[in-house]
Amino acid sequence: MLDPHLAGHIRFAPTPPTLPPLPPGQHALGLSEERDALLVVPEGLTAGAPVPLMVLFHGGGGSAQKILPMMEAHAARHRFLLLVPQSTFPTWDIVIAGNGPDRERLEAALGMVARHFAIDPTHIAFAGHSDGGSYALSLGLTNGHFVTHVIVSSAGFMSVHRQEGAPRVFISHGVNDEQIPVGRSGRVHSALLKEAGYDVTYVEYNGPHAWQPPVVGLAVNFFMGAAGA
Numbered sequence: 001m002l003d004p005h006l007a008g009h010i011r012f013a014p015t016p017p018t019l020p021p022l023p024p025g026q027h028a029l030g031l032s033e034e035r036d037a038l039l040v041v042p043e044g045l046t047a048g049a050p051v052p053l054m055v056l057f058h059g060g061g062g063s064a065q066k067i068l069p070m071m072e073a074h075a076a077r078h079r080f081l082l083l084v085p086q087s088t089f090p091t092w093d094i095v096i097a098g099n100g101p102d103r104e105r106l107e108a109a110l111g112m113v114a115r116h117f118a119i120d121p122t123h124i125a126f127a128g129h130s131d132g133g134s135y136a137l138s139l140g141l142t143n144g145h146f147v148t149h150v151i152v153s154s155a156g157f158m159s160v161h162r163q164e165g166a167p168r169v170f171i172s173h174g175v176n177d178e179q180i181p182v183g184r185s186g187r188v189h190s191a192l193l194k195e196a197g198y199d200v201t202y203v204e205y206n207g208p209h210a211w212q213p214p215v216v217g218l219a220v221n222f223f224m225g226a227a228g229a
Contacts, residue, residue, distance in 0.1 A: 007161040008099040008142040012110045014119035021047065022116050029112050035086035037109040038064045042076045050120035052080035053113065054151075054223065055106070057128030057135045060091035067129065070211055074220045081117060085109055092135040094159055103139070125223045126167075127151035129211045130180070134158060137189070140167055141198075151219045153211045156180045158189060168199045170222045172215045174207035 024043045028036045045051055054075070058067040064084040075082040085106050087093070093102040113119070126147050128136035133155030140150035141158065144165020152171045171193075173186025182204060190202035201222055205215055 004162065005103065006099055008094070008103055008139050008159075009162070009164075010103065010107045010110065010139070010143045010146075012107060012114070012143075012146050014121045014124075014146070015114055017114065017116055017118055019115045021045070029109055031105055031108050031112070032088075035063070035088065037083065037085040037105065038068070039109075039113060040068070040072055040075050040082040040084070042079045042081070044079055045117075048118060050118045052078075052120045052123035052125075052224065053083060053117075054080055054125040054127055055083045055085065055110075055136075057085065057092065057126070057132030058087070059128070059130035059132050060095065062130075062132070067132065070129075070213070070216055071127070071220075074216065078220060078224050080123070080224070081113065081119075083109060083113055091131045094135055094138055095131050102135075106139075121146070122148055123223065125149035125151055127153075127219065127223075128155075129153040130209065131156065137169075137171075140169075149223045151223060152189070153215070153219075154180055154185070154209055155189065156185060166198060168201075168222070169193055170201045170203070170219050172203040172205065172211075172219065174209060174212070175204050176207060177209040179209040 024041050027039045064086050088101045093100040126136040126140035133152040137152045137158040140147045141160045144167045147167045150167050150169045171190050173182040193200045
């Protein structure tokens with residue numbers, strides 16, 4: 001039997017926090033000396049109240065600081081926690097050789113966030129663009145025991161060896177994407193997931209291989225909507 005960790009399984013479930021909440025702002029979690037995970041805490045959280053969590057994965061060759069501007073203002077406006085991990089290598093382990101150090105660091109980061117905040121179990125999203133979209137899609141479907149929403153932008157592939165739960169899925173892809181053509185990616189992924197019974201929202205837009213701000217807004221609305229809507 002395949003080791004569940006090699007398949008991308010993450011041991012995580014929201015639990016009551018055991019430490020005081022972190023103050024508003026950006027926080028390096030101190031999990032690694034280089035390419036540490038960042039946590040953005042918005043202003044105005046109600047102490048002890050459940051708070052939504054989005055985990056945002058950067059694209060290949062990217063970083064937390066590079067992708068953060070696409071979502072930070074939305075986190076502030078809608079008051080959700082924004083966890084932005086960084087790949088150990090230039091892109092995510094699953095793209096290179098399979099689930100390994102990035103999965104381990106993500107599991108540790110999620111555990112640390114849960115020690116400080118009461119995570120809303122009905123609003124936990126994995127989101128990402130390009131290689132980060134592939135990572136969000138692959139790990140999101142694998143970890144549906146706690147992931148409720150998967151937000152995918154211009155993903156190249158999905159690698160799912162075991163499925164758990166049934167997260168809702170938002171897929172977007174530019175019709176002018178020359179790096180990852182929509183015909184072999186967004187359209188194929190959305191059709192396969194719909195056939196498998198997932199609740200899929202699929203959006204095509206007139207654009208290249210880039211996450212367009214209006215589409216990001218649609219994805220955030222999808223995430224913050226009522227559970228199961």
